Amino acid sequence: MNGQADVEHGVFRPWPRPVTVGFWLLFVALNAVFNGVDAQLSHPELPAWMPWSWECSSGLLILALLPAVVAFERRWPIRLDDWQRRVPLHLAASVVFSLVHVGGMVGLRKLAYAVGGWHYDFGAWWINFGYEYLKDVRSYFLIVAMLAFYRLWRLRRQGEAKLLAEPDDGLPVEPVERPERFLVRKLGKEFLLAAREIEWLQAAGNYVNLRVRGRDYPLRSTMAAIEVRLDPARFLRVHRGYFVNLDYLAEIEPLDTGDARLHLRDGTTIPCSRRYRVTLRERYGQPAAAE
Template sequence: MDPTPPNLYQRYRPWRRSFEIGFWVAQYLVGALANSITVNMDVRRGHLDFSAWQPVVWETSSAVTALALVPAVVWFTRRFPLHLDDWRRLLPLHLLGSLAWSVLHVVGMVAIRKLAYASVGDSYDFGSWWRESGYEYLKDVRSYAGMVLTIEGYRLLLRRLQGEAMLLSLPDEGPPVEPVERPERFLVRKLGREFLVAATDIEWLQAAGNYVNLRVRGHDYPLRSTIAGIEARLDPERFVRIHRSYIVNLAQVASIEPLDSGDARVHLRDATVLPCSRRYRANLRSR
């Protein structure tokens, strides 16, 4: 039998990191080039006393600093993701995040500008810090919001391509067909289709921010939960915690390799190797 051809998400995975990095680099550096040209045109049109290199320094310093802050925003949105059901609760945190982002952006770009001006024997004057920082924040809060919406929209698209798992909930009418506190099946949505995955088919689970990835027959399905929350709802006769970020299906374990550090490696039947910390090693061996 021919192997199943890779789907769109599987074909994209090897290029994912390169695409993500390339997107942000192009976003800011191409933007800096375009803005430098337009600002220089405005300078010439207004007969302002600025050299051609100065707008380039202004725009490039802003873009380079914002680009350097992208990993921090990615981490922050992974730690506090915005979703339609709880955005009001997290909005104040993101307003504080936008303020911190603006402060770092202003400090970074001013430092770069001062260095650039000093390199040609000139000096850069940012002006009144209180007034200019307020002006910059009015621009930065929009930039921050655009960045967060881009990141969350991209993650939503990936989850739609990859598939997203959900716990079965109580029906609107009548008793549930199976216990919802210890589910035997999970609902998976992928590209507009829904299907059920048996809990016994889950090979292992890995914490990923505010999600837990369910590994099922070589596919990862993100489930919005904490690792502790989903552990409490899995059958303890079938699943065991082996690490602060991993839970494994005992039926998938082929061998346990002890390490000198006291930790271990868990080898699964499909040749996957998972870490087992010393805290959970004794319980795994006893099981």
């Protein structure tokens, strides 16, 4: 995929949005159907629509809360190296998740009962909320676990990069401070990637994506940390979120805003902000004042 949309992605390439939305709709719908059948069998004395109103109201609130859970998990993912700090954050988020879920669910049920000429009574709030929270915390962490496993699966297929570490014994075979190669893992195999083959780098949360021959390899680092390890004769920062390998730069397209659009040899375009455009022009021997 060419164009700006090609570089606007995160740590890994997600499924197309219709597939993602369809999956979550199916997941919530199946859960509501199974729970609705169970509730109806458990309360045969009630009108059939009542148990279904319970489960449908719950499912609708889960769907409404899903984007917030996905965004929160993406911002603070639970990882093996820092799960002690992240789990308490998610426990706190699960309480908010449950409060909103229960409050919205009760409101929808009251509305459904009122339409049917009935009155819905949730009962003692704190007692019933404790019961609902025990269910909601399981649902919340099930969603988080599914997101985490999906990310691991995608990263395993896509591949990920690591900086070469200094050996325990002896001297490193090449400079660790400015590596000539990166260790890349994909589908359980490891191989070395030459730094000069990296076309551009993009910040993506706690990762930096290394773009090589049309594929992204996420490296767990920050832009500031990776900047000191890049060869300044080859790599240049062109945006707060991008570095470009000048060997792969084909054209600089000025924009009316003072920014620029960089066209690479493979047809990809990445942004260049006004702040870094001056440095880029100077590297190519053009006066910075010539706008």
